[in-house]
Amino acid sequence: MSFADHIRACNNFERARVVPLVAGGRRVGWLRRDNAAALARFPRVFAVEGEQACLVAVGDADAVSAAVDEVVDALVAQNHVPKWRNETFDVMPRWGDQPVFRLDRGAVPFFGTRAYGVHLNGYCRDGDGMRLWVGRRAPDKRVAPDKLDNIVAGGIGNGHGIAATLFKEAEEEAAIPAALVERALPVGAVSYRMETELGIRDDVLFVYDLELPADFVPQNRDGEIVDFALMHADSAIERVRDTADFKFNVNLVILNFALRHGLLGVDDPEYLEVASGLHRPLD
Amino acid sequence: MSFADHIRACNNFERARVVPLVAGGRRVGWLRRDNAAALARFPRVFAVEGEQACLVAVGDADAVSAAVDEVVDALVAQNHVPKWRNETFDVMPRWGDQPVFRLDRGAVPFFGTRAYGVHLNGYCRDGDGMRLWVGRRAPDKRVAPDKLDNIVAGGIGNGHGIAATLFKEAEEEAAIPAALVERALPVGAVSYRMETELGIRDDVLFVYDLELPADFVPQNRDGEIVDFALMHADSAIERVRDTADFKFNVNLVILNFALRHGLLGVDDPEYLEVASGLHRPLD
Numbered sequence: 342m343s344f345a346d347h348i349r350a351c352n353n354f355e356r357a358r359v360v361p362l363v364a365g366g367r368r369v370g371w372l373r374r375d376n377a378a379a380l381a382r383f384p385r386v387f388a389v390e391g392e393q394a395c396l397v398a399v400g401d402a403d404a405v406s407a408a409v410d411e412v413v414d415a416l417v418a419q420n421h422v423p424k425w426r427n428e429t430f431d432v433m434p435r436w437g438d439q440p441v442f443r444l445d446r447g448a449v450p451f452f453g454t455r456a457y458g459v460h461l462n463g464y465c466r467d468g469d470g471m472r473l474w475v476g477r478r479a480p481d482k483r484v485a486p487d488k489l490d491n492i493v494a495g496g497i498g499n500g501h502g503i504a505a506t507l508f509k510e511a512e513e514e515a516a517i518p519a520a521l522v523e524r525a526l527p528v529g530a531v532s533y534r535m536e537t538e539l540g541i542r543d544d545v546l547f548v549y550d551l552e553l554p555a556d557f558v559p560q561n562r563d564g565e566i567v568d569f570a571l572m573h574a575d576s577a578i579e580r581v582r583d584t585a586d587f588k589f590n591v592n593l594v595i596l597n598f599a600l601r602h603g604l605l606g607v608d609d610p611e612y613l614e615v616a617s618g619l620h621r622p623l624d
Numbered sequence: 625m626s627f628a629d630h631i632r633a634c635n636n637f638e639r640a641r642v643v644p645l646v647a648g649g650r651r652v653g654w655l656r657r658d659n660a661a662a663l664a665r666f667p668r669v670f671a672v673e674g675e676q677a678c679l680v681a682v683g684d685a686d687a688v689s690a691a692v693d694e695v696v697d698a699l700v701a702q703n704h705v706p707k708w709r710n711e712t713f714d715v716m717p718r719w720g721d722q723p724v725f726r727l728d729r730g731a732v733p734f735f736g737t738r739a740y741g742v743h744l745n746g747y748c749r750d751g752d753g754m755r756l757w758v759g760r761r762a763p764d765k766r767v768a769p770d771k772l773d774n775i776v777a778g779g780i781g782n783g784h785g786i787a788a789t790l791f792k793e794a795e796e797e798a799a800i801p802a803a804l805v806e807r808a809l810p811v812g813a814v815s816y817r818m819e820t821e822l823g824i825r826d827d828v829l830f831v832y833d834l835e836l837p838a839d840f841v842p843q844n845r846d847g848e849i850v851d852f853a854l855m856h857a858d859s860a861i862e863r864v865r866d867t868a869d870f871k872f873n874v875n876l877v878i879l880n881f882a883l884r885h886g887l888l889g890v891d892d893p894e895y896l897e898v899a900s901g902l903h904r905p906l907d
Binding site: 436437502503504526527528529530532545547550600601602603605606607608610612613614616617618619620621622623 | 719720785786787809810811812813815828830833883884885886888889890891893895896897899900901902903904905906
């Protein structure tokens with residue numbers, strides 16, 4: 342393994358393998374060609390024609406969401422989508438735009454719509470060094486079971502803001518009091534575009550840093566994390582380089598943390614690959 | 625003006641307006657088509673054919689550099705290159721590769737070879753806020769005269785390392801003692817690709833942060849900076865957004881600083897454009 346291997350794994354998207362999903366003349370997703378073919382059976386909702394698929398259901402976001410939900414029902418029945426997650430994400434051409442419709446989280450990779458999440462690096466100072474709180478994901482998680490994770494991470498569900506998601510997840514995942522979360526600093530975003538078995542993950546992760554008091558110990562409340570460990574930051578970075586122990590995208594968040602805090606030396610042969618590989622253009 | 629305007633200005637490169645400069649089967653530069661046409665007169669050094677220009681001079685880096693220098697001499701005489709800078713940059717497909725040849729800095733945009741620089745954010749804590757040392761470039765600078773700049777910035781000349789360039793420039797530009805410079809943290813790289821009057825700037829800037837003591841005052845020694853000011857970081861960021869007072873690429877370095885230190889709010893409408901627009905793939 343290497344740092345760049347993780348970056349490449351998260352960016353294995355190939356344009357030739359997908360067609361754009363277009364709504365109102367703007368791209369809102371990337372459909373793998375097999376997924377686009379499966380959509381052709383729902384011509385009242387999606388017009389699949391040659392090199393693109395167009396959303397043709399009309400009405401407001403509620404009406405379009407209802408029409409898409411019927412399609413998702415059928416896709417779940419046909420095993421194109423594994424199952425309903427009963428949590429919806431807003432679909433929009435760009436962050437901040439009016440949502441075109443809401444989509445069940447389970448169907449997001451099928452449609453390749455952009456998903457937004459929040460990741461928190463919880464760290465302590467330790468003399469001249471730093472330690473990073475790391476969680477281990479529960480064995481029954483559908484995505485990346487048993488893998489190491491940030492202390493707090495979660496998707497931004499429809500209607501929730503970035504900061505609101507941070508506070509909610511910090512409480513559920515690590516029992517971090519709101520008064521502490523308020524000190525978290527927004528420090529950028531990591532983005533990647535990845536083909537998985539299900540389709541395309543086109544993800545943007547808003548990244549926060551939070552320096553935690555030495556006596557703070559996170560406690561999970563929602564069953565998604567089975568335990569936490571306070572790892573030397575340098576060990577976490579080595580573990581990123583040498584193993585696949587961390588969830589695929591958490592490798593990128595930790596590399597971004599390492600870079601921003603001067604924990605990677607400029608003489609590291611992968612320095613520029615890391616410094617330039619954690620962000621994609623917002624196309 | 626807006627944050628995104630500065631990012632766009634530094635990334636106005638259009639692939640259709642250039643041809644690759646290839647050496648040993650690998651791209652080492654981007655030649656604007658008019659510049660490629662001007663190179664066609666030197667067939668013993670460059671073979672310009674259709675959609676690419678190939679370096680055909682043979683020999684080691686010294687021999688190739690000498691052959692290219694003769695071409696640069698002619699290009700200066702013909703006003704394709706403004707003048708010799710008498711400082712050479714290594715030309716290589718990727719950072720860390722063996723240099724193919726050395727090129728006078730004045731000719732770098734003509735050939736569109738990638739140039740590497742070092743920029744230092746010198747800052748002080750000020751209660752809960754931060755202040756940033758900002759220099760004003762001398763009126764006789766060829767590039768961006770009178771514009772605001774980082775406390776220290778400079779190109780990485782051939783044979784110089786990243787850290788060595790930082791120490792050298794910190795001494796010449798701001799008289800920062802080596803014992804202080806040693807505390808500077810490498811915090812990533814900013815990159816952009818820009819067409820200028822002269823050709824293509826394909827730049828990678830290694831970025832360092834240095835917290836300076838409250839009583840430190842920079843002093844310029846090389847005549848490149850006429851004065852320094854200690855600006856509230858928030859004012860510097862506003863000035864980036866609202867004006868063209870900073871040198872084009874320094875806007876990007878300050879935005880990167882702002883982002884990493886939590887000085888931009890996630891609700892800023894340009895947050896994601898900034899978070900994703902300061903880095904280019906290393907193609």
